[in-house]
Every structure is written in structure tokens, then in C-alpha cells.
Amino acid sequence: MHLEASIDVSRLLLQYGLPFRGHDESESSINQGFFLGFLRWHRDRHLDVGKVILKNAPQNDTLTCPMIQKDNANACAKETLKAIIGDLNEDYFGILVDESKNISHKEQMTLVLRFVNKNGEVVERFIDLVHVSDTSACSLKKAMYSLLFVHSLSPSKIRGQVIELEGSTSSDRNQAKYLLTKIKTFKFIFVLHLMLKVLAMSNELSKILQKKDQDIVNTVEFLNITKKRLQDMRENGWESLLDDVSSFCDVHDILIPKLDESYFPGKSNGKSLGVGYAHHLRVEVFFVVIDVQLQELNDHFDVVSSDLLLGMGSLNSVNSFSNFDKGKIMTLVKCYPSEFDDGKI
Structure with missing residues (x-):
């Protein structure tokens, strides 16, 4: 009930394009934003909700x-996007x-889909807005195709295959193709799914580390939980990742290679390295990516650092120690052996 109240207010503000926050969000402020204002309104008119919020x-x-x-x-944005993709059929x-x-003079690109929905109506739906390094036709196409895959939209379903942007040249079109x-x-889809899983774990930890309180x-x-999750993924996550990638490729008509066949690198002139394709993906990509992430965490938070943090945390007087x-x-x-001899310990 508590969570639903927050989501209901969020949906209302998004529906009418209203800002969430005001100039001052403190409890004593008279300049609070719409989110807290509507939440109080919701509380005052629904007593059962009022008992569990604010x-x-x-x-x-x-x-x-x-x-x-x-x-x-x-x-809400993800749910909206799911509905749009479902309407594409x-x-x-x-x-x-x-x-x-934009106002900061950074180049940005918007992506809008135009399609005929299930009711036979021509509709246009805004999908995303991203910053790009430049606004050349090639750069915009690269960003566009990346966005399509992120949002699970198959470029093979684009009418006409390649989008002609104003000022594009044959070289740009060839690069885009x-x-x-x-x-x-x-392999691209495999790396995409792998990085999505690994970075999702790191992102969750990053958000916690940035909290001031x-x-x-x-x-x-x-x-430690994040490290264990990464280690567990390394030891037990290979099969599930492979299943996810294969399912994605099936849906989007992407060729799935025979994983037991020999692996030929791009610049090997047709020479095999004596390993299978599955071995290459697992040992040289899957393990390496996870090991780099684990090493990064261990370098920043070694045993000594963790002991210092936990020791300092144990001296925190909050909530009666x-x-x-x-x-x-x-x-x-x-x-600190120079500060505490055996007697002091």
C-alpha cells in the first residue's frame, strides 16, 4: 500500500508532465514540489493509506x-515502453x-517510432533521447542502432532497412550497414547481455556507496554480497547467460553459431586457435570480464580497508551503539601497533 501510493502519485505527475520536486523539500518548507503535495492530499482522503505513508x-x-x-x-518509463513494443506486434x-x-550546447538525438498499431491506426511514439558526440549521419545511425537493441527492437524490422538521414553520403550508409x-x-549480443548483468551488480553497489547517510x-x-554474486555468476551463471542470449537471438532472427566448432578470430586469416567457440566465449570473455570486475573491487576494498571501515563503524554511537x-x-x-601495545589492547 505504501509503495502503491508513491507509484500512483508518480504516474499522475508523469501523465500531466508536472515536475516532481520544488525549490525546498524540507518538512517546514512551503515550496515543496507536487510529489509531496499530492502524496499528502492522497493521505488526507484515504485514511488507510495515510496510516502507512509520510x-x-x-x-x-x-x-x-x-x-x-x-x-x-x-x-513507469519501462512499463510504457513495454506497452509500445507490445503494440508493434x-x-x-x-x-x-x-x-x-540542449541549453548546455550538448548534441542530443531523439528517437521516435512510427507504426501501424493493432487497431490499424498510424501512431508515433517517443522512445528515447540520448547525447551524441556529434550529429553526423554516421554518428546518429550508430546511436540509433544501439538504442534499438537496448530497447529490444530488431533493426531487421525497420522499413527500408537503412534510414536515410539528411546529408548522409554513400560512405555513411556503407558504414551504417x-x-x-x-x-x-x-558475440555482440553475448557481450551485451554479459555487461548488462555485471554492470547491474556494480551499479547497485555504486548507488549505495554514494549515499551520504x-x-x-x-x-x-x-x-561482500556483490563480490559473492559475481563469484557465483562466474561459477554457475554460464549456462543461464547462454540460454538468455540464445533466446534473444531466436526472437530477433540472429544466427546462432555451433558452439562446439573451432573458433576463428577476425584477423587470423582463416586459422583456428585450436579452441572451440564456446571455450573462447567462456574463458576469454565471460571469465575475463568477471575477473576484472572482482579485481577492481578487491583493489579498492582490500581486507585491510574493510577491517578499518568495519572497525570505525563499530564505534558509531547512532542508535545506542x-x-x-x-x-x-x-x-x-x-x-595501529605503534599506538596500542599489548597492555593497551
């Missing part, structure tokens, strides 16, 4: 902070691409 919610679970508001908006579609500079052939390969003990524990742990404090003390 001041009646747990202090660390009010679901009103800016990050939660963004999560709600992103969730795996049929052909056209693409409208436009570019312009070449790029499309590279994107529509099993995050408890140190909880942070270190989540760090709720994180107090004698063992962790003793480990912290032993990191």
Missing part, C-alpha cells in the same frame, strides 16, 4: 527521496530521428 512510515523507508522518485519515473516500423543542442551486420551477431557496516556487507562489535574493534586496534 510521517507514519519508517524513518528509513518513507519512499519520498529524490532517488526513489527517479526510480518510480524510470519504472513484431511488425515493421519506421523511425523518425532528429538532433539539436557494416555496423548493423556487426551488431547483429551472436549510508551505514558503513551495511555498505561493507553489501560489498547498535553496530558495536568487540571483535571488529580489536581488529581495528591491531592495525
Whole structure:
């Protein structure tokens, strides 16, 4: 009920294009945004909801902070996109691409789909807006094809195959066609799915590390959980990843190679390296990517650093020293032998 109230208010604001936050979001402010205002209105008119939201919610679970508001908006965007893709019904579609500079003079590209829906009506639906390095035809095409795959839209369903942008040359078109052939390969999709899974774990940890009010003990524990998840993926995630990639390729008509056949690198002049395609993907891509990520975490948060953080967290006086742990404090003390001799320990 608590979560649904926040989502309902988010959907209302998104439907009418209203801003979520105001000039000052503090409790005593009279310049709070629409999100908190509508949430209070919702509370005052639905007593059962009012019992579990805002001041009646747990202090660390009010679901009103800016990050939660963004999560709600992103969730609504994904659901909207799913509905649009469902309306496509795996049929052909056209693409409208436009570019312009924003107020910061950064180049940006918008992507709009035009298609005939299930009711036989021609509709146009906005999909995404992304910043691009430049607005040449080739650059826009690269960004466009990347967006299509991110949103699970098959470029093979584009009416006319290649979109003609204003000012495009035959060289641009050839580059775009070449790029499309590279994107529509099993290995590209494999790497895309692998990075999505690995970066999703890292992103969750990154958000926690950036919280100003995050408890140190909880942070270190989540760090260890992230390492365990990556290790578990390394040991047990190969088959499920391969199944996901194969299913994606089946849906989008992408050729699935025979994984037990010999692997031929792109610049090997037709010479095999003596390993199978599955071995190449698993050992030289899958393991390597996960190992690099684990090594990165271990380099930034080694055992000593974690012991220091946990020891300091145990000295935190919040909630009557709720994180107090004698063992962790003793480990912290032993990191400073010049300050604490055996007698002091």
C-alpha cells in the first residue's frame, strides 16, 4: 500500500508532465514540489493509506527521496515502453530521428517510432533521447542502432532497412550497414547481455556507496554480497547467460553459431586457435570480464580497508551503539601497533 501510493502519485505527475520536486523539500518548507503535495492530499482522503505513508512510515523507508522518485519515473518509463513494443506486434516500423543542442550546447538525438498499431491506426511514439558526440549521419545511425537493441527492437524490422538521414553520403550508409551486420551477431549480443548483468551488480553497489547517510557496516556487507554474486555468476551463471542470449537471438532472427566448432578470430586469416567457440566465449570473455570486475573491487576494498571501515563503524554511537562489535574493534586496534601495545589492547 505504501509503495502503491508513491507509484500512483508518480504516474499522475508523469501523465500531466508536472515536475516532481520544488525549490525546498524540507518538512517546514512551503515550496515543496507536487510529489509531496499530492502524496499528502492522497493521505488526507484515504485514511488507510495515510496510516502507512509520510510521517507514519519508517524513518528509513518513507519512499519520498529524490532517488526513489527517479526510480518510480524510470519504472513507469519501462512499463510504457513495454506497452509500445507490445503494440508493434513484431511488425515493421519506421523511425523518425532528429538532433539539436540542449541549453548546455550538448548534441542530443531523439528517437521516435512510427507504426501501424493493432487497431490499424498510424501512431508515433517517443522512445528515447540520448547525447551524441556529434550529429553526423554516421554518428546518429550508430546511436540509433544501439538504442534499438537496448530497447529490444530488431533493426531487421525497420522499413527500408537503412534510414536515410539528411546529408548522409554513400560512405555513411556503407558504414551504417557494416555496423548493423556487426551488431547483429551472436558475440555482440553475448557481450551485451554479459555487461548488462555485471554492470547491474556494480551499479547497485555504486548507488549505495554514494549515499551520504549510508551505514558503513551495511555498505561493507553489501560489498561482500556483490563480490559473492559475481563469484557465483562466474561459477554457475554460464549456462543461464547462454540460454538468455540464445533466446534473444531466436526472437530477433540472429544466427546462432555451433558452439562446439573451432573458433576463428577476425584477423587470423582463416586459422583456428585450436579452441572451440564456446571455450573462447567462456574463458576469454565471460571469465575475463568477471575477473576484472572482482579485481577492481578487491583493489579498492582490500581486507585491510574493510577491517578499518568495519572497525570505525563499530564505534558509531547512532542508535545506542547498535553496530558495536568487540571483535571488529580489536581488529581495528591491531592495525595501529605503534599506538596500542599489548597492555593497551
